[in-house]
Amino acid sequence: MEKIAIVIIIFFLTACSTEKVNQGAMLGAGLGALAGGFVGYQFGGGLGQALYTTAGVVAGGSVGHVLGERFLSSDIFEFKLTAFKTYVGARDGEIHGWSNSKTGHSGIFRAACTFHARNDHYCRDYSSTVAFMVRMQTTSGTACQLADGTWKVVAQEFG
Numbered sequence: 001m002e003k004i005a006i007v008i009i010i011f012f013l014t015a016c017s018t019e020k021v022n023q024g025a026m027l028g029a030g031l032g033a034l035a036g037g038f039v040g041y042q043f044g045g046g047l048g049q050a051l052y053t054t055a056g057v058v059a060g061g062s063v064g065h066v067l068g069e070r071f072l073s074s075d076i077f078e079f080k081l082t083a084f085k086t087y088v089g090a091r092d093g094e095i096h097g098w099s100n101s102k103t104g105h106s107g108i109f110r111a112a113c114t115f116h117a118r119n120d121h122y123c124r125d126y127s128s129t130v131a132f133m134v135r136m137q138t139t140s141g142t143a144c145q146l147a148d149g150t151w152k153v154v155a156q157e158f159g
Helices: 002-015 023-041 047-069 073-089
Strands: 095-099 106-116 122-131 136-145 151-158
Touching: 023 047, 073 095, 073 106, 073 122, 073 136, 073 151
Parallel strands: none
Antiparallel strands: 095 106, 106 122, 122 136, 136 151
């Protein structure tokens, strides 16, 4: 009976949230809460077991939410497509943007400087900003075109 009560309380607490959450964050929080609750249930007995289970659900859900908030595969696709378009066709200083309606994430990619490296590879310095639901991540780096026409990031710095 205690297990059912804990699940119902957690369900109602999370249902009251008005924050827009992406699919990855929801899935991560749900799976994390299940895993954390399972681990917590293994400890103690009676009230102690209920407290450990609750703590496991909260901790697992929190960790799962943070991990799930990261890029989904659809974000990665949009990011890489925009990066490629910027590497191949943008003039220095030109900005290309992307947006993913599934997750609410978006970003920009800016070609900063074009040059030939010592190995005669065509290279571009770039900067990128990705807007997550609650924060932004800035990156800058250098990507070079390989002999087969693909691009490889050779230096990257997170801001």
